[in-house]
Structure formats: C-alpha cells, structure tokens
Amino acid sequence: MAAQDSTAVSRRAFLGGHDPTDVMPWTTSEIMREACTGCGACVEACPEGILHQGRGGHPVLDFSSPCTFCAACAEACPEPVFDLERDPPWTAVAVVASGCLEPQGIACRACEDACDHDALRARPMLGGRAEMRVDADACTGCGGCVPVCPTGAIQIREQEPADA
Template sequence: MTQGINQSRRNLFSRRKTNVIRPPWSKSEQAFTDNCTRCDKCITACDTQIIKRGEGGFPEIDFSNDECTFCKKCVEVCPEPVFDSSTELPWTIIATIKDSCLTAKGVWCQSCKDACEARAISFTMAVGQVPKPKIDSNACTGCGACVSPCPTDAIALIKIE
C-alpha cells in the first residue's frame, strides 16, 4: 500500500505528459518546463489562439479550432530560454488518420485534404470503395489545419522522434 501512495505522490508532482504538443520551436520537454514561467505571453501573442494553458499552467497546443501559421510570435514574445528558432523545422509532429475516419465506414469525405495547404494529404482511389486518405510524412508540416475540419475527430498529430 505504501508503494502505491508513493507512486501517486510522484505522479502528482510530475510535469511531463508524453502526448502534449508544446508551441513550435520549443526545446525539449524538460528544458521547456524547467524554464517556462507560465507568464502566458505566448498564449496572448498567438494569432490563431491555438496555444492554451495546459496541465500545470504550461502552454500547449490545441488544434481543435484552428491551425499554426508558424508566425513565430510566440517565440518572439517569450522572455525565457524555452525556444530554439535556429532549427529548420518548427517541431517534429505529423498528422495521422485514426480508424474513426468516415472513409473507413464507406462515407466520401475529404475535408482534411481540402484544409491542407501543404497538400500532404491525398486520397487513393480503389474500385468499388470510397477513396482512402494517405499522409505524405515528408510534406506534412504538422500545422494542424486538417484537425478541426474533420467531422469525426479522426486526425491526430503525433510526435515523431
């Protein structure tokens, strides 16, 4: 019983959730949470309002209403050393399609493709079936534009290492 209580206490003070997406150009999770003062400047600066106050008050990305335009305003306004804008890629996340996609149920839908400016989502035609989505991982920027238009929440952004 004592071991379970100790584990619960440890989890209570843990700052690291593995599925959280931090703002673009963020340093590693540990460097980010160690240096972020939770001042909300990045949240206020975000034009598309996708940066939200997450668990522990740390900023995290929520693509449910909009996408990232990679404007770098969050990076520019932050007074702390939590960003590294010298890297070429803003982050290492890409879109994936879940089983709840309407095309898996035989319904014609291409809302994700229509929203993808990078044209990273294409649809493969098949005889007697609706076209199935395919994501080009080399073209996907992880902007999240495909997430909110999806009527079944079938698009998720995942970190690639």
C-alpha cells in the first residue's frame, strides 16, 4: 500500500483547478484565483523560464533559478492580476525545513553561498552543528537558494504581514 501524502489540499483548491502554492510577485493568491484567466502570457514573457502553467492554467514559479523581479510577467498580463506599485513585490521569503544538512552535523551552506542578499546565515550550535536562519528583512524571496539545496529543504513561502 502506498504511503499517503501528509500535505493537505483543501477541497476548494482541489476542485478549483489551481495549485495550492501559488506565490507570485506583485499580486496575491486571492487576486490570482479571481482575475487570472490562465492565458499564459506571463509564462511566455518570463525571461528566466521559471514560470509554468499549473493546474487551471494559473502560473506557478518553479525556482529552478532566481526570480530577477524584471516584471515581464506583470507587464505581459492582459488582466488586472498584477500591481506594479507594490513595494516590495511580495512578502515571500525563504523557509528552511527540517531536511537541512547543517543541524545534522553535515557542512553544506550552499544556500548561504548562493544568497546575494546575505539573508541566509548559519548560526553555530553545540556539537559542531549549525542552524540555518533566514533574515526575513534581507530576504527578497527570489528563490536563488532553492535550486542549490541538495535536500530540497528550502521553499519560498508567503510571509504573514507584521502587525503595525
């Protein structure tokens, strides 16, 4: 018998024809679900080739390379999906999961080396191990750290806005 995936997908997400993780710069997942027609203009316009059409035609970032925030996707979109006035373009940041090698005592730090914004830092722990920490203020969510992680322990996730 196959093991069940522990990732819960809501009924709405399953039946609605869109991917459960749909972070995109200059928009929100709610606006994406409501206004995106799945035409693919943003996918074709992406010079990095990191946008793909997901379920229902909505764009999905695969982070095979960093997002340069060139705004080609937003400029190509014929619908009111993107807001280029958003600054920063999104609140997504890198999140390091438990599969990271550093806390296991295996020196890696590939993500730290790949981060152009110095947002990922190894914090030494007892026993010669380290914990990878993300400086959310420095992280742009570009995803440059994602493809270099040998264990796939890094994901880009939307960060909750801080209360003022």
